[in-house]
Amino acid sequence: MPSEQVENYLKNIYKLQTVEEKVTTSLLSEKLEISSASVSEMIKKLAEEGTLKHTPYKGVELTKEGEKLALKIIRRHRLWEMFLVQVLHFQWDEIDEEAEKFEHIMSQKMEDKIDKVLHYPTMDPHGDPIPQRNGTIKPNSAYPLSDAKKSTTVRVVRVSDTSSELLQYLSSVGIVLHKKIFVKECLRFDNSLIIKIHGQKEITISNKIAMNIFVEKI
Amino acid sequence: MPSEQVENYLKNIYKLQTVEEKVTTSLLSEKLEISSASVSEMIKKLAEEGTLKHTPYKGVELTKEGEKLALKIIRRHRLWEMFLVQVLHFQWDEIDEEAEKFEHIMSQKMEDKIDKVLHYPTMDPHGDPIPQRNGTIKPNSAYPLSDAKKSTTVRVVRVSDTSSELLQYLSSVGIVLHKKIFVKECLRFDNSLIIKIHGQKEITISNKIAMNIFVEKI
DNA sequence: TTTATAGTTTAGGTTAACCTAAACTATAAA
DNA sequence: TTTATAGTTTAGGTTAACCTAAACTATAAA
Structure with a gap:
């Protein structure tokens, strides 16, 4: 079970990979607002654990395993956002911050219950695709x-x-x-x-x- | 903003106070499954912060401030339990564990939204009273x-x-x-x-x- | 081909919350 | 009144995640 912090690293690496060609430690450092020394340490640890590969000066790349974990977190984040809007009637500008916290403590059971209550949504309230349970995600052609x-x-x-x-x-x-x-x-x-x-x-x-x-x- | 761990100490002290005459560090140590040395340290810290008073060998007692914080956590725990049962259709034996995690990350806004969706409940699914926003709690005569x-x-x-x-x-x-x-x-x-x-x-x-x-x- | 810069790592340190082992002390029972 | 026990504290240590300062190195532009 990865720690909350590890989950945040993986999630952000995944997201950055879809936008930037190279995800360097210093880019991560900037995004996460964590010193590059600390990021470097953490990347080393994650590489040892097998969730990513780091080629210095070329950037990091998630392994299958790492990508699976990242998609899990993103799924929980977006499901939770959808839930906040549809069930608890939050505004769409209030939900990202809340979901940042909840994505890390959602159990599998919780995830499934929410998915069901929402009738298995495929999009979150901002139009981002929700990864499915099996780990597939519909690429956005927009x-x-x-x-x-x-x-x-x-x-x-x-x-x-x-x-x-x-x-x-x-x-x-x-x-x-x-x-x-x-x-x-x-x-x-x-x-x-x-x-x-x-x-x-x-x-x-x-x-x-x-x-x-x-x-x-x- | 108290840490998750501090919140757990305060919540458990409050609950123990309603059942035991003396809430000693060693009783807490047993309940929380934390060594008494660690509990002793934490109690010292909490006393300095003004959330409780400790008279060695006589037990701890929450201050007004400490009690207020404890009731806040208990309110969030029980509201969340109610929500899990009524909205997400959990069984009553599955909810305590889930709520243990959620009680610590619920924002004020979240608390209010859930309260509203549930129509301001006064009891949780086990029959425990839910403390109100102003901090009052109905004593249970059972x-x-x-x-x-x-x-x-x-x-x-x-x-x-x-x-x-x-x-x-x-x-x-x-x-x-x-x-x-x-x-x-x-x-x-x-x-x-x-x-x-x-x-x-x-x-x-x-x-x-x-x-x-x-x-x-x- | 040199060199500035971007990217990276190392060294040494901090903090909160935990631990064990050992010493201390108030209270209640003998 | 003594003493066992329950309750408490101190000393010294660990861990994960963070930090700054300084050194190192690959790449790309001059």
């Missing part, structure tokens, strides 16, 4: 709104879940999961987007915000 | 079935929650909360009780089991 072409209509399928401020802002302007968005214009100056949200009037959003909204072509 | 007089009828209002084996056994013979029990006979030999459970046939239960079932006169 791309950031910032990459959408001018004059196209897209549908919001996922939103970055790490900033509750962002989530609050999106709710306030009416950007929620499954909304249709028409991309009217992209300003050359700073890549701001002028968009029209289905059933509402036009607004302008910054490039940084657009990078955190994931969409699919309709 | 007494153990082992003290019930011969030829009286009583009602089960609470059951000791610490052994899941006991709870399973009680379910299997039909002893659940609010059941009426007629005490037919008490065997001199070992204080076994011959009882008739309302709507069922007579059974005999040991004194030890009877001590863990709490009843009220009808």
